[in-house]
Amino acid sequence: MKNEPLANITGTLLITAFLLVTLAFAVQGAFETRTEIAHTFSRQAQIQQAQIELEELLRLQIDEENSLRGYSLTRDPFYVAQYHQAAAGYDAKESVIRGILHDQQLSGAGVLLGAYSALQSRWRAEVARPLLRHPRARLVELDKRNKLFSDYETRTVADVRAALASIEARLVASTQLQLNRSAYVRAFWVLVFGMLALLFNMYRSRLNRELEQERTITEILQRAFRSESVPLPHCEVGSAYLSATRQVAVGGDVFDVYRLSGNRALILIADISGKGVDAAVLTAFIKFMVRAIALRHSEPASILAEFNEAFSKAVGNPYLFVSMFVGILDTATFTLEYGSAGHDCAWLRRRNGVEQLSVTGPVVGVMEEPFYSKTIELNPGDTLVLTTDGLTEVRNRDGKPLLSAGATELIEGAGAHAQELADDLVEAARARGGARLRDDLAILAIRIMDTERVYA
Amino acid sequence: MRKAVSLLLVAVWAATPVAAWADCKEHRGDKVVLYSTTDDPSVLIWDSRARLRSYYGASFDEAQAMLPHSILVAPGTRATVISCVADYIESPIFQRPEDAVGVTISSGPQRGVTRWVLGSDIRLMPDHH
Numbered sequence: 001m002k003n004e005p006l007a008n009i010t011g012t013l014l015i016t017a018f019l020l021v022t023l024a025f026a027v028q029g030a031f032e033t034r035t036e037i038a039h040t041f042s043r044q045a046q047i048q049q050a051q052i053e054l055e056e057l058l059r060l061q062i063d064e065e066n067s068l069r070g071y072s073l074t075r076d077p078f079y080v081a082q083y084h085q086a087a088a089g090y091d092a093k094e095s096v097i098r099g100i101l102h103d104q105q106l107s108g109a110g111v112l113l114g115a116y117s118a119l120q121s122r123w124r125a126e127v128a129r130p131l132l133r134h135p136r137a138r139l140v141e142l143d144k145r146n147k148l149f150s151d152y153e154t155r156t157v158a159d160v161r162a163a164l165a166s167i168e169a170r171l172v173a174s175t176q177l178q179l180n181r182s183a184y185v186r187a188f189w190v191l192v193f194g195m196l197a198l199l200f201n202m203y204r205s206r207l208n209r210e211l212e213q214e215r216t217i218t219e220i221l222q223r224a225f226r227s228e229s230v231p232l233p234h235c236e237v238g239s240a241y242l243s244a245t246r247q248v249a250v251g252g253d254v255f256d257v258y259r260l261s262g263n264r265a266l267i268l269i270a271d272i273s274g275k276g277v278d279a280a281v282l283t284a285f286i287k288f289m290v291r292a293i294a295l296r297h298s299e300p301a302s303i304l305a306e307f308n309e310a311f312s313k314a315v316g317n318p319y320l321f322v323s324m325f326v327g328i329l330d331t332a333t334f335t336l337e338y339g340s341a342g343h344d345c346a347w348l349r350r351r352n353g354v355e356q357l358s359v360t361g362p363v364v365g366v367m368e369e370p371f372y373s374k375t376i377e378l379n380p381g382d383t384l385v386l387t388t389d390g391l392t393e394v395r396n397r398d399g400k401p402l403l404s405a406g407a408t409e410l411i412e413g414a415g416a417h418a419q420e421l422a423d424d425l426v427e428a429a430r431a432r433g434g435a436r437l438r439d440d441l442a443i444l445a446i447r448i449m450d451t452e453r454v455y456a
Numbered sequence: 457m458r459k460a461v462s463l464l465l466v467a468v469w470a471a472t473p474v475a476a477w478a479d480c481k482e483h484r485g486d487k488v489v490l491y492s493t494t495d496d497p498s499v500l501i502w503d504s505r506a507r508l509r510s511y512y513g514a515s516f517d518e519a520q521a522m523l524p525h526s527i528l529v530a531p532g533t534r535a536t537v538i539s540c541v542a543d544y545i546e547s548p549i550f551q552r553p554e555d556a557v558g559v560t561i562s563s564g565p566q567r568g569v570t571r572w573v574l575g576s577d578i579r580l581m582p583d584h585h
Contacts, residue, residue: 062495119516143498144528145520150496152516155549 012207015200022196026189033182037175043104044171050100050109051164053093058157060090061120065150068128072142075135083128090120109163116156123149228287229257229444232265233331238418238445240426242390252279253388253442256287258294263332266294269444270324271343271388279440282322285314290326300326300339301360304371308341308364321365325357325386334378334448339371344404345392347385347411348376349421354385354412356404383418383447385411390441391425394433402432418445479542480555481575486537488559488578490529497531501571505541505556508572512547512554529566535559535578538570545574 063086071079094117101110127146229237237257252272259265270286272279289310293303303326311322325346327338340346342363348355361371378384392407402410414424422443429441482488490499502508503525511519511526539558546553555575561567 058495065496140528141523144500144523144526147496147498147500147528148516148519148523151500152519154493154495158549 011203015196015203019193019196019200022189022192026186026193029185029189030182033178033185037178037182040171040175040178044168044175046100046104047106047164047168047171050097050104051161051168053097053100054157054160054164057090057093057097058154060086060093061153064090064120064128065123065146068131069146072131072135080132083132087124104167106163106167109160109167112156112160112163116153116160119149119153119156123153229255230259230265232257232259232329232446233263234334234449235329235331236418236445236447236449238420238422238443238447240422240441240443242426242429242441252283253390253440254283254287255386255442255444256291257444257446258291260294260328263330264298265329265331266291267327267329267336267338267384267386267444267446268324269343269346269386269388269442270322271345271390271440271442272322273320282315282320286311286322286324289314290324294326294328298328299373300328300337301371301373304339304341304361304364308368308371311365312368315365321363323363323389327384329378329384329446334380335375336378336384337373337375339373341371345387345389345407347408348378349383349385349411350379351381354408356408378448380448380450383421383445385421385425386444387425388440388442390439391429391443393439394429394441395438396432397434402429416447418447421445421447480540480557482537482540482555482557482578482580484537484539487562487581488535488537488557489581490533490535490559490561490573490577491531491579492574492577499529499531499533499573499577500526501529501559501561501566501569501573502526503571505544505558505572508556508574509545512545512549512574527566527569527571529561530564533561533566534563534581535561535573537578540575 064083067079067083067086070076071083094113097113098110101107101113123146127142127149131142229239231237239255241253241255254268254270254272256268257265258268268287268290270283270290272282272286286307290303290307293306293310297303297306304324307324307326322341323343324341325338325343326341327336329336338346338357339361340357340359341361342359344356344359346357348357357376358374360374362369387407391410392401392403394402396402410425410428411421414421414428422445425443426441490501491497492499500511502511507522507525511522514522536559537557538560541556543553544556557573557575557578558570559573559578560570
């Protein structure tokens with residue numbers, strides 16, 4: 001049972017980690033695909049550039065031939081200049097294409113381009129130069145050779161063009177494949193994410209259900225464990241409770257005001273060593289056990305003695321002890337008979353000052369020494385103030401505890417009415433100790449009403 | 457000599473299957489103009505259709521060796537179709553097989569000469585029909 005929260009946290013962390021890892025894979029995959037496609041597009045752009053350059057190369061080759069033909073017909077030197085310009089352009093363009101093919105590692109197209117350029121070189125050597133040297137030479141044979149070169153160059157260029165087109169087609173197919181694969185992979189990840197999200201949601205819903213159940217149980221338990229007070233005739237009852245455990249409203253302190261009969265009321269405040277839920281479980285035991293004993297015994301000393309015996313047997317933990325104050329208040333006579341088992345946080349505020357009530361026995365659960373009772377008479381306006389050591393032990397920023405003397409001063413200056421007094425003490429404890437208390441704090445204040453109101 | 461070649465061609469026509477003519481774009485007696493590609497419009501005409509076919513399948517050096525069997529005619533040279541063999545010439549550079557067309561040159565220095573020419577190197581004269 002104790003390991004369930006740990007298992008829940010581990011499960012949540014695992015699923016979250018898996019989601020994050022999956023997300024990382026998906027993002028990495030998307031970037032890889034993007035890089036691949038970008039690379040393919042870049043290659044495709046280069047191939048298209050090579051195709052454009054190739055057409056330009058073919059145009060320059062035709063310019064060379066036409067310039068030569070123009071020169072052989074007119075013998076105008078203008079055509080020679082045109083020829084040389086076209087030849088230089090051809091060589092430069094051929095070099096550019098060769099560079100692209102080399103960069104793209106297109107050796108097949110490179111070989112074809114080499115064959116084309118070799119033909120052009122032969123044409124220059126076997127047709128162009130002889131004609132430039134001997135413009136009056138008989139043209140027929142040269143023309144035929146020119147035609148032959150032209151045919152073969154056209155053929156070779158067609159081969160280069162086809163090779164580039166084939167490569168481009170392959171790249172287009174590759175791009176398509178990558179896009180398809182990317183779509184499939186994306187669909188896969190969407191599916192995985194969807195399923196994980198569903199799982200996560202189901203898991204979270206289950207956790208929420210469990211938490212809701214736990215919360216319901218906790219609320220039920222808190223109702224059982226909560227300190228209670230009932231209105232008493234001719235008395236004001238004020239109370240406050242602060243738990244050092246933030247998540248729960250219960251702790252190791254408990255108070256109880258319980259009417260035993262018409263005029264008799266049980267007044268209890270107890271502080272269990274320890275705090276939190278484990279201590280709170282004992283408070284319920286103490287509250288109901290003391291009530292049960294008080295119904296049979298009228299003296300606080302007897303109640304404490306019997307409770308001491310029952311507590312030791314029932315709890316069976318030698319390290320657990322309880323300081324407690326048990327009082328029986330007669331609301332007709334305003335007589336308070338009390339027994340204090342090591343509980344020194346009890347004060348009586350009268351008109352002329354605050355008196356700390358003495359301890360009448362050891363704490364419960366430690367030894368089997370006798371407990372004693374004391375009786376005090378209360379007057380209208382008197383206030384019985386019971387707290388736990390959460391008040392006297394509250395420390396300021398310097399680590400200095402309030403102690404009994406500090407508490408006495410606080411009680412002296414606190415509000416006149418019972419609830420005002422309890423609230424003032426809580427405020428003072430909070431102000432001194434900061435937002436978080438180190439120990440639970442219970443406060444119970446019972447004020448005898450003023451004479452006029454009592455007898456009205 | 458020219459007469460002998462002409463007679464020879466006539467004999468070849470007789471041997472040509474009728475189906476081959478049927479698939480040709482050109483018909484006997486069509487008046488045509490010789491014109492090759494825009495890049496190099498001059499046209500090589502050949503003394504035999506076999507040589508014409510070989511030229512488009514040969515390597516550069518082989519084709520160069522065959523050149524003496526050809527005549528280069530200027531673009532725009534007129535001719536009359538006297539024979540045709542459909543889809544006779546195959547080459548990787550053609551989308552589909554080309555016709556081998558027998559023509560008699562009717563203009564220019566080669567007037568009266570009968571030779572074979574690639575189907576795509578001839579254009580029907582616009583006013584022919």
